[in-house]
Amino acid sequence: MFAKALGDGAELRPLEPWQAEEFLAHIDRGREFIGRYVGLPDIVHDLDSTRNWLQLYADRTAADTGRLHGIWLDGRLVGGVLLRVFDTSTGNCEAGCWVEPAAAGRGLATRAVRALIDWAVLVRGMHRVEWQVAPENTPSINIAKRLGMTREGVLRENSPYRGVRQNTEVWSVLAPEWRAAHSPG
Known part of the structure; x- marks a missing residue:
């Protein structure tokens, strides 16, 4: 187990099945807010x-095909980041995040995703990190921009969400871009 300080009393830690009660309480606090653009509240x-969802990511971690981490602020779980897709054979992965309302607008998600991308690119050698977002989800688009991602286009009506077909913007950053933007000196 590890923890990475994110500043301002926040830290990033793996989320595991034994934390199901804490995770469910977090989702319950932010269910409506998180569910505006993320399907997680419909699953959990x-x-x-x-427990099943957390176990899915524990299994993905063990198989090296995904990762799930929580964002704790002053000891309370307030959000999460994940690598929903993590394909070492192609060097491609997809990152995502969410926070409950009390944590929104503090830069926690940006800092947590930055740490996850650092690990994926600089430690694991991933070449491409993708970010998929609803065009209406301005806070998530702003995270992509702050992380130096490039908007590649829109997948039109590709994603049924709560009975309505939604568009998805695709953003990405490539390893050489990430290294150039985040190298010391």
């Missing part, structure tokens, strides 16, 4: 579904 609705 009781303790069993929460």
Whole structure:
């Protein structure tokens, strides 16, 4: 187990199945806010579904095909970041994040995603980090911009969400771009 300080009393730590109660309480605090653009509140609705979802990511971590980390602020779980896709054979991964309302607008998600991308690119050698976002999700688009990602285009009506087909913007950053922007000196 590890923890990475994010500043301002926040830290990034792996989320594991034994933390299901804490995770469900976090989702319950932010269910409506998080669910505006992220389907996680529809998946995690009781303790069993929460454990199952956390176990899915524990299995992905063990198989080296995904990662899940929580964002704790002053000891309270307030958000998360993940590598939903992590394909070492192609060097491609997809990052994502969410926070509950009390943590929004503090830069926590940006700092946490930056740490995750640093690890994926600088430690694991991933070549491409993708970010998929609803065009209406301005805070998430702003994270992509702050991280130096490039908007590649829009997948039109590719994603059914709560019974309505949604568009998805695709953003990405490539390893040489990330290294150039984040190298010392």
